[in-house]
Amino acid sequence: MITPEDINALLLTLRLAFVSTAVLLVAGTPLAWWLAHTTRAVKPVCEALVALPLVLPPTVLGFYLLIALGPDGPVGGLMQFFGATPLAFTFAGLVVGSVIYSLPFVVQPLQDTFASIGRRPAEVAATLGASPVDRFFTVTLPLARRGFVTAAVLGFAHTLGEFGVVLMIGGNIPGVTRVASIAVYDHVERLNYAGAHSLSLSLIAISFLLLLAVYGFNRRLRILPV
């Protein structure tokens, strides 16, 4: 049967996925917009950087993140300078890791959507008196609805399954950084296959139901011709 600790791990995993996805949607949208429209020479460099987490082993990501977050690392050192609490072994640290890890899964669908919408709708809105912010929210965003749903789903699902990065920077603290994937791993390590089963099946069931709900909603959004 599923234990309270495992339920904790599940809730932690869901929290991490929600928070990371939210951060990525907010931060990733301007980046995706810029990538979709810029013609600067630096664009391929940025695109390669965004795509990097796709090809790097998560453990490599986690390894360097651990070093970077440490007091001698670029991020940790800076944070220490400003008196901020270090990120390693914290939920916030996991969010940072997840954001990097799932970045391409959110930015790329958004970029594709913005590119396919093109500049015309925004131009039209400008001639009708809409300021840049206005036309982003009243024209670009609604037209990009489906892209946003895809980006959110991919980012969320990808974070649910995150393991390698968390393994490196999490510290396996119950209730804080012990996410479901780590908990399953621990169960297996201890040959507690029953526990591994119940936790894994729960995670699969929850994920499936969530995705089903999202795709069901997405179906009701018409494909908007642009």
Add this chain to the structure above:
Amino acid sequence: MSSIKLRCQVDYSGFVLDVELSIPAQGITGILGPSGSGKTTLLRALAGLDRHAGSVVSVAGEVWQSEDDFLPVHERRLGYVFQESGLFAHLNVRDNIEYGHRRAVQRSPMEPLVSLLNLGDLLDRDVATLSGGERQRVAIARALAANPRVLLMDEPLSGLDVARRSEIMPYLESLHQELEIPIVYVSHALEEIARLSDQVVVLENGAVVANGPVAEVFTRLDLPPAHWDAAAAVIEAQVVANEDDQLVQLKFSGGSLLVPALNYVSEDVRLQVAARDVSLTLEHQSGTSILNILKVTVTDIAEDEPGQVLVQLDAGGTALLSRVTGRSARELDLKRGQSLFAQVKGAAVLR
């Protein structure tokens, strides 16, 4: 009279636009030119959709762009109708029109626009279900709902088939009558310009080659339009009488013309007479099926295509064009100042 002034220099690879022009801030001004002549670039520069360094734009005294300033597009009170309508796919017809209306600096009621463009039945429709002509009407209504100071139209009929174009033309003509704001209308189609504009600017290879009243620009032999296939003269006439046999008699400065009877709404009529439809005779012919024979004087002659000659004629103060073979020109011994008769085989009523 206030005007719209534009100075613009654009240098893309392989394409240069260098214009400086002034057009009236009232009535319809057509921008005519073949594809690639820079018409759309010019219109977009005027609107501020593309920002080119060094451009200067002012509309009725209001500076939209200068050396140091650039007024952003959304702060310019303009309306822009794009070639492919650009309707917002996520809004229905009513919300599309309201989009501009809501953001207008001074709002005027929407109803007159809706009825002017006959959109009453379409208001709740989904944009994707509209025909091309309906889309353009919505786009025009939307642009006007924003209460612009000037309406810019970029080849609005290019994407439509012949049937849709004739369906929409009356609406465009009514704009001319109903609106007080100037309209700048870009097209490559001579007939559209002839039908709608008062003034025309002719662009060729990124430069302005003519800027003046339509009737004059179209009949000058030193300007491109007279040499186009569809070359035609534009005549303003008045309805005199309805004849019995499905013909109508019109009167203009050069005489009278008989044209097929259609429902003419007003007394004033604008006609287009194609150069290819005008033949010349030294004497007034009888026993011919051509009804319209006018006394004219040759005012100019120019070489056209090899073996073809263009002749500019004056009919009581109205200019006409005739395109004849080089051989005919020699045999008739055409020269300036010569009096002869022009036989007009067909006249298309524009409006």
Add this chain to the structure above:
Amino acid sequence: MRALFALLLVLYAQGLYAADVSVAVASNFVATAHELAGSFEAETGYTVTLSPGSTGKHYAQIRHGAPFDVFLAADAERPELLCDEGLASPDTLYSYAFGRLVLWSKDLPVSDTAIANGLNDNSFRFLAIANPELAPYGRAAREYLEAGSLWGRLSGKLVRGENVAQAMQYVDSGNAQLALVAASLTLGQPGNVWPVPVELYAPIEQQAVLLKSSPAASAFMQFLQSEVARKIIVANGYYLP
């Protein structure tokens, strides 16, 4: 330290190729095993492959048919289980080393009161240990902390690595300030070491067992008990009866 970690990654990633003896060795013993293997190879000419990892993982792998010849575990429990399950030879089972648990830090002072003091004046953010559920040194760390009534007080400040090597890496990267790890791992590392008194935790009896009989494998098991080997083992921070 980083080099050792990188070495572990490389060694681990290498996989098992056809050497004469393939050894599954507990992470804490890797450096020592390397020395032993070198000595053995020089003496006998047999080649040795080492696969470091957590004892729990090795146990699971061996149960599922991983082709190791010798198992050098970090505890006694797993080798015994393998013997019970008929996957190892009981008569080759013996204790090859006894582990020492130490408290280690890069900059902080270490002593029997270091943790308690640290809790009181908040001088450390995190104490890293190996996962007690999986690693014997983690279990020993827990026993030590419970003996000093520190376990409960540490709940927010305790981070668990997959094995002692990762626990050390947490401190090495500066993210944790203290670690309870195997003495063998701290040799040659700059930092402060305090050996935890052996009576405060059940002995970390590291047992070896033969999995597959072969002349080379048996020779290796014999070699481990030789004087040369014992010297090497003790020099690396372990103790032997």
